[in-house]
Amino acid sequence: MTTLVRPGIVGGVGTSLLRPDGIPKIKGEFAFSSDLEAEGMLWGATVRSPHPRARIVAIDAAPALAISGVRTVLTQDDVPGSGHFGLERPDQPVLAFGETRYWGQPVAIVAAEDHETARRAADAVRIEYEVLAPLVDPAEAVRLGSTFRTIEIRNGDPDAHGEIVVTGEYEVGMQDQAPLGTESGLAIPDGMGGVDLHIATQWLHADHEQVVAALGLPPDQIRLHNAGVGGAFGSREDISLQIHLCLLALRTGRPVKMVYDRAESFVGHVHRHPARMRYRHEADRDGTLVRVEADLVFDGGAYASTSSAVLANGCYFAVGPYRAKSVHITGASARTNNPTAGAMRGFGAPQPCFAYEAQMDRLAAALGMDPVALRLRNALGTGDRIPTTNQVIVGSLPTREVIESVAAMPLPDPETADDPRSLPGGTGLTTPPGAVRRGIGFAVGIKNLAFSESFDDFSEVRGVLTADGLELHTAACENGQGMVTVLEQIGRSASGLQRVTVVFADTSKIGSAGSTSASRQTQMTGGAALRAATAVREEALRRGGGDHLDDAGVWRGGRLVAPLAGLLGDGPIEHLERFRHPPTAKPDAFGRGDVHAGFVVAAHRAVVDVDPELGLVRVVRLDTAQDVGRALNPLSILGQIEGGIMQGVGLAVMEEIVLEGGVMKNASFTDYLLPTFLDAPQVEAILVEQPDHWGPFGAKGVGEPPTISSTAAVAAAIRDATGAPINRVPVRPQDIAFGSPESPVTSHQQAKSPRPRS
Amino acid sequence: MIRITVNGVARTADPAGPESLLTTLRDRLGLPGSKNACEQGECGSCSVILDGELVCSCLVMAADADGSEVRTIEGIDDHGTLNAIQEAMVGAGGVQCGFCTPGIVVAATHLFEANPHPTEGEIREALAGNICRCTGYGAIVRALTAVAGTEAS
Ligand code: FES
Ligand code: FES
Numbered sequence: 036m037t038t039l040v041r042p043g044i045v046g047g048v049g050t051s052l053l054r055p056d057g058i059p060k061i062k063g064e065f066a067f068s069s070d071l072e073a074e075g076m077l078w079g080a081t082v083r084s085p086h087p088r089a090r091i092v093a094i095d096a097a098p099a100l101a102i103s104g105v106r107t108v109l110t111q112d113d114v115p116g117s118g119h120f121g122l123e124r125p126d127q128p129v130l131a132f133g134e135t136r137y138w139g140q141p142v143a144i145v146a147a148e149d150h151e152t153a154r155r156a157a158d159a160v161r162i163e164y165e166v167l168a169p170l171v172d173p174a175e176a177v178r179l180g181s182t183f184r185t186i187e188i189r190n191g192d193p194d195a196h197g198e199i200v201v202t203g204e205y206e207v208g209m210q211d212q213a214p215l216g217t218e219s220g221l222a223i224p225d226g227m228g229g230v231d232l233h234i235a236t237q238w239l240h241a242d243h244e245q246v247v248a249a250l251g252l253p254p255d256q257i258r259l260h261n262a263g264v265g266g267a268f269g270s271r272e273d274i275s276l277q278i279h280l281c282l283l284a285l286r287t288g289r290p291v292k293m294v295y296d297r298a299e300s301f302v303g304h305v306h307r308h309p310a311r312m313r314y315r316h317e318a319d320r321d322g323t324l325v326r327v328e329a330d331l332v333f334d335g336g337a338y339a340s341t342s343s344a345v346l347a348n349g350c351y352f353a354v355g356p357y358r359a360k361s362v363h364i365t366g367a368s369a370r371t372n373n374p375t376a377g378a379m380r381g382f383g384a385p386q387p388c389f390a391y392e393a394q395m396d397r398l399a400a401a402l403g404m405d406p407v408a409l410r411l412r413n414a415l416g417t418g419d420r421i422p423t424t425n426q427v428i429v430g431s432l433p434t435r436e437v438i439e440s441v442a443a444m445p446l447p448d449p450e451t452a453d454d455p456r457s458l459p460g461g462t463g464l465t466t467p468p469g470a471v472r473r474g475i476g477f478a479v480g481i482k483n484l485a486f487s488e489s490f491d492d493f494s495e496v497r498g499v500l501t502a503d504g505l506e507l508h509t510a511a512c513e514n515g516q517g518m519v520t521v522l523e524q525i526g527r528s529a530s531g532l533q534r535v536t537v538v539f540a541d542t543s544k545i546g547s548a549g550s551t552s553a554s555r556q557t558q559m560t561g562g563a564a565l566r567a568a569t570a571v572r573e574e575a576l577r578r579g580g581g582d583h584l585d586d587a588g589v590w591r592g593g594r595l596v597a598p599l600a601g602l603l604g605d606g607p608i609e610h611l612e613r614f615r616h617p618p619t620a621k622p623d624a625f626g627r628g629d630v631h632a633g634f635v636v637a638a639h640r641a642v643v644d645v646d647p648e649l650g651l652v653r654v655v656r657l658d659t660a661q662d663v664g665r666a667l668n669p670l671s672i673l674g675q676i677e678g679g680i681m682q683g684v685g686l687a688v689m690e691e692i693v694l695e696g697g698v699m700k701n702a703s704f705t706d707y708l709l710p711t712f713l714d715a716p717q718v719e720a721i722l723v724e725q726p727d728h729w730g731p732f733g734a735k736g737v738g739e740p741p742t743i744s745s746t747a748a749v750a751a752a753i754r755d756a757t758g759a760p761i762n763r764v765p766v767r768p769q770d771i772a773f774g775s776p777e778s779p780v781t782s783h784q785q786a787k788s789p790r791p792r793s
Numbered sequence: 794m795i796r797i798t799v800n801g802v803a804r805t806a807d808p809a810g811p812e813s814l815l816t817t818l819r820d821r822l823g824l825p826g827s828k829n830a831c832e833q834g835e836c837g838s839c840s841v842i843l844d845g846e847l848v849c850s851c852l853v854m855a856a857d858a859d860g861s862e863v864r865t866i867e868g869i870d871d872h873g874t875l876n877a878i879q880e881a882m883v884g885a886g887g888v889q890c891g892f893c894t895p896g897i898v899v900a901a902t903h904l905f906e907a908n909p910h911p912t913e914g915e916i917r918e919a920l921a922g923n924i925c926r927c928t929g930y931g932a933i934v935r936a937l938t939a940v941a942g943t944e945a946s
Contacts, residue, residue, distance in 0.1 A: 053884065060891030215926050215927075457914075709924050712917040
């Protein structure tokens with residue numbers, strides 16, 4: 036066979052290849068974890084504490100077991116093994132015993148023949164509580180020494196001071212990730228004491244490790260499989276129902292499915308840390324930032340989750356992407372009886388960004404300087420040191436370029452449209468067009484890429500050549516962001532093969548890919564895919580004795596010398612690659628050291644229309660420039676930018692879990708407001724490409740930067756429009772109409788309360 | 794026992810008590826394309842067309858749908874090929890996790906059947922009951938204004 040025409044690679048890196056799962060998703064055929072079924076399957080449900088803090092006096096399962104169709108009711112007494120789990124430390128019981136520590140904590144689980152019966156059974160379990168006073172004020176918790184971690188960072192000349200001083204206090208409310216797919220999964224017993232768990236998660240292997248430890252099982256008895264994920268944004272990094280499902284399946288010997296309803300989902304996962312932050316900035320008259328002092332208190336809630344790493348991020352990036360001669364940061368993550376906080380897109384970086392960018396604007400005003408010029412004057416870049424950790428920035432960091440790019444973008448028409456849909460009051464017609472005030476706000480944010488502080492961060496990919504092309508096997512989780520597309524592109528560009536398929540392997544087939552979080556999969560699993568595809572290509576060329584590989588096979592001097600299938604005669608071509616980013620270090624006693632693997636920046640400019648009397652805001656436009664290293668899939672990146680900005684806008688103006696005494700007052704989509712089609716601003720994005728030092732093809736992660744400074748930009752724009760101080764987000768109507776209180780206090784907003792099952 | 798015509802096919806089902814049409818479709822009729830994200834009428838993930846009206850199937854009691862005609866995501870395409878809205882949304886990057894997607898496709902198809910050339914404002918308003926947490930809506934709006942031929946220049 037001689038073919039002389041070789042097709043070029045289509046859909047490699049740098050193109051906007053469409054996602055391979057787009058067609059099944061658009062047809063409604065894609066199987067999400069909540070769509071799975073198995074023969075003879077039971078349904079599980081969870082009994083949850085109605086008190087933020089209470090002593091469990093007695094649990095009576097009899098009324099539940101008396102219901103026809105109920106198969107089992109389990110409590111912590113039924114949990115073999117350590118009975119505990121947790122991402123940073125196993126401090127959380129599988130089911131509460133002794134004392135409950137947060138509202139909605141699981142206390143018992145049931146399994147029944149159908150969903151409705153399981154729900155009824157959960158309601159029927161009788162639990163006697165002795166209610167205790169919850170600790171819900173994080174400042175009080177810190178005073179009492181109830182913390183998950185405290186940090187002090189000192190760097191630079193402690194005696195350096197600036198002439199111009201601005202101070203401020205800021206607060207960020209509790210945001211929910213609100214992925215549209217709630218927590219769900221299906222556990223299938225294998226009949227030999229083991230379980231296959233199909234689960235929507237962010238990190239199969241971390242779940243696996245926690246399941247086997249909690250249940251005291253040999254690791255090979257439990258296999259975790261990726262099931263279709265309906266969004267995550269941090270909410271699936273921790274265990275929710277994984278252990279419960281495996282336990283129920285083992286105890287009943289039947290497949291068990293669980294799906295949380297929306298109210299349960301609100302209590303069933305961790306949230307963005309609410310934060311209170313105090314800042315002092317000092318600068319020289321020419322605008323050189325000299326000194327930054329900050330104190331950050333994050334409310335970690337009841338259990339550790341990732342509070343320690345989230346707080347560290349908050350503190351390490353407390354100054355923002357700016358140089359400073361002298362830095363003193365203190366931080367604490369409080370342990371309270373509020374809902375547990377953990378990972379959410381941005382992971383500790385959005386909270387200080389809201390504060391330091393407000394400070395930069397105040398400083399600019401005090402200096403009589405243009406806010407953009409002040410930022411440019413102090414912008415961090417390659418070769419500079421991070422002002423907190425003192426780490427030298429060795430990769431790319433185009434802070435200056437992202438600022439200049441956004442500042443140069445054209446502004447929208449200053450005229451407010453007269454279509455009521457684009458007025459702050461919407462079609463309620465509450466806002467006369469003449470009353471609208473326009474504001475413009477600017478903000479820049481910085482964050483680390485991948486895991487930090489000496490964590491052994493790696494990802495495995497196995498490249499397998501088949502007669503049909505290249506398979507890339509991975510345990511990495513596709514949460515909707517498009518990793519599956521980027522891996523395919525990397526596989527194509529690296530191997531020369533057009534037919535590349537990503538195969539999602541379970542935990543028994545391949546090692547960890549690490550979490551789909553920290554903006555890390557493009558770089559980490561992408562890095563492993565690049566190596567695996569390259570190794571497969573090299574071996575194929577060696578076996579075929581040629582110089583070129585494509586879907587037909589190996590070529591030499593323009594002639595096909597070995598078809599793909601022919602290459603496999605001597606056995607399979609398989610290469611397992613484990614990719615690690617450059618090592619990071621633990622911080623010294625003052626928070627210094629090379630703790631991060633890399634950095635990313637983005638800038639946002641928000642344009643808002645405000646009705647100052649009613650305190651209503653419409654975000655008209657959000658322009659951004661983002662540091663992407665190298666754009667592997669521009670269309671996917673734009674999707675991350677627009678989606679991430681929307682979540683940042685949500686935090687700025689509407690999204691907040693309202694707590695009263697540790698109880699959630701708005702755990703529903705009726706009361707927790709999410710941005711809709713009518714709330715979405717126009718977005719224009721510029722991708723700044725300066726290849727980084729270790730990501731594949733110079734790429735950086737792109738998922739989190741859109742969410743970091745978009746919130747701060749909207750807050751700045753509202754300040755610009757109204758003159759109100761806006762020292763907390765989300766901005767509430769009263770903060771605009773009456774001005775924020777000087778020391779922000781917890782919201783007193785009232786809302787309906789769907790109670791968790793008790 | 795209820796009788797409904799689903800995507801042109803006569804079906805019967807035996808919903809339990811106050812069960813929603815969404816549950817009947819998903820759990821009894823083997824049509825899991827319609828999604829459940831809130832069960833409160835707030836997200837549109839469960840959108841279906843019931844006797845020509847766009848409804849949240851989570852808010853309709855299955856018993857009340859007796860004798861009705863229902864179109865779901867499973868029956869929205871053009872005889873086996875993607876309809877123009879589906880085609881445009883996939884091509885524009887309007888699908889990420891895909892959980893909102895069936896509901897948005899159904900709602901948009903319903904809109905375009907009544908008004909083939911909606912403006913961007915009309916599209917946003919018609920879809921305001923459909924929450925998407927991933928895309929920020931931009932790609933979906935670009936896709937739909939392109940189908941409508943009303944893209945902002
Ligand atoms: S599930 Fe019906 S509107 Fe949300
Ligand atoms: S694509 Fe995930 S909710 Fe819309």
